[in-house]
Amino acid sequence: MEQRMRLDSQWSKVNNKWSIVLFFLIFPFLMSPSCKTKKQDTSTESTTAATITKPAFSADSAYKYIQQQVDFGARVPGTAAQQKCATYFEQKLKQFGATVYMQKTNVVVYNGKSVPCINVIGAINPEAKRRLLICTHWDARPFADQDDSATAKPILAADDGASGSAVLLEIARQLQQKNPEIGIDLIFLDVEDYGQPEYELNKKQGDFYCLGTQYWCKNPHVPNYKAENGILLDMVGAKGATFTIEGVSMQYAPTFNKQVWKYAAQLGWSNFFINDVTDQIIDDHYYINELAKIPTIDIIYRSYTTRSGFAPHWHTHDDNMSIIDKTTLQAVGETVMATIYDF
Numbered sequence: 001m002e003q004r005m006r007l008d009s010q011w012s013k014v015n016n017k018w019s020i021v022l023f024f025l026i027f028p029f030l031m032s033p034s035c036k037t038k039k040q041d042t043s044t045e046s047t048t049a050a051t052i053t054k055p056a057f058s059a060d061s062a063y064k065y066i067q068q069q070v071d072f073g074a075r076v077p078g079t080a081a082q083q084k085c086a087t088y089f090e091q092k093l094k095q096f097g098a099t100v101y102m103q104k105t106n107v108v109v110y111n112g113k114s115v116p117c118i119n120v121i122g123a124i125n126p127e128a129k130r131r132l133l134i135c136t137h138w139d140a141r142p143f144a145d146q147d148d149s150a151t152a153k154p155i156l157a158a159d160d161g162a163s164g165s166a167v168l169l170e171i172a173r174q175l176q177q178k179n180p181e182i183g184i185d186l187i188f189l190d191v192e193d194y195g196q197p198e199y200e201l202n203k204k205q206g207d208f209y210c211l212g213t214q215y216w217c218k219n220p221h222v223p224n225y226k227a228e229n230g231i232l233l234d235m236v237g238a239k240g241a242t243f244t245i246e247g248v249s250m251q252y253a254p255t256f257n258k259q260v261w262k263y264a265a266q267l268g269w270s271n272f273f274i275n276d277v278t279d280q281i282i283d284d285h286y287y288i289n290e291l292a293k294i295p296t297i298d299i300i301y302r303s304y305t306t307r308s309g310f311a312p313h314w315h316t317h318d319d320n321m322s323i324i325d326k327t328t329l330q331a332v333g334e335t336v337m338a339t340i341y342d343f
């Protein structure tokens with residue numbers, strides 16, 4: 001609650017200062033000294049724990065699933081590409097033996113337009129009581145507002161949308177071959193990235209990111225849905241990605257977050273999963289924590305070198321197949337699979 005109040009005050013501060021470079025998809029909160037002091041939390045964590053059995057995960061397969069999504073074109077809400085890609089997820093999940101829910105609605109975006117929103121849910125072991133939620137957004141941003149040119153054109157979103165979705169599909173394929181003991185819900189969330197572009201920021205303000213998630217939290221695909229923990233994947237396929245421990249994740253699910261980073265370390269992926277707490281981000285997991293009350297972490301590419309704190313290709317036309325790297329996909333896929341089997 002205290003944190004939420006802090007967020008609100010931070011947000012109104014931002015509203016009042018038009019000169020502040022407002023962020024994103026997601027608005028990372030301005031790094032505050034108090035935020036930085038949180039680092040102590042993980043500095044003592046061991047990253048040299050014994051190795052564990054590498055779970056099966058094919059980055060080649062995940063790469064193909066990204067390519068397939070990108071081939072549909074930009075999966076912008078309200079386009080034919082959106083419809084085709086939703087059907088693709090549905091067919092693949094069914095092929096991999098998941099119980100599929102297609103949650104179709106309309107949501108109103110920042111400019112007052114109503115657009116179709118399709119959340120796709122693939123449930124593995126739907127009858128199991130103990131459940132782990134793994135989610136990603138799959139829509140492509142309709143603008144390239146961080147680019148220098150063609151800013152009003154949608155991005156292909158190979159990383160910011162397609163990468164997480166591809167990892168989820170590959171997880172579904174693997175789980176069909178080695179069934180986990182618990183229930184897994186793979187949730188493909190739509191209309192995450194339709195927040196107003198930076199070049200229109202003098203217009204109406206509001207909480208217009210993560211609309212598919214906000215809808216799902218209020219209207220879960222099964223009544224009284226509950227999962228013990230959640231993992232959000234966002235921008236998990238780019239070359240040289242670094243996943244720091246994100247602030248909201250540490251607020252709501254610190255133990256789980258540390259455990260996942262420990263699996264990454266045990267699998268030899270500490271060069272991707274950095275033991276460093278960084279600022280809070282409003283991403284899909286924020287609403288899942290706040291509204292659905294499921295302690296959920298965010299595995300998201302944070303950069304130490306860019307002004308935005310996000311990847312250099314973030315919300316630009318550089319977010320295409322050329323920045324996708326199979327080693328990154330392998331690191332994320334194996335880490336999530338280890339979490340599933342050891343949960």
Ligand SMILES: [Zn+2]
Nearest residue numbers: 025141160193
């Ligand atoms: Zn985005």
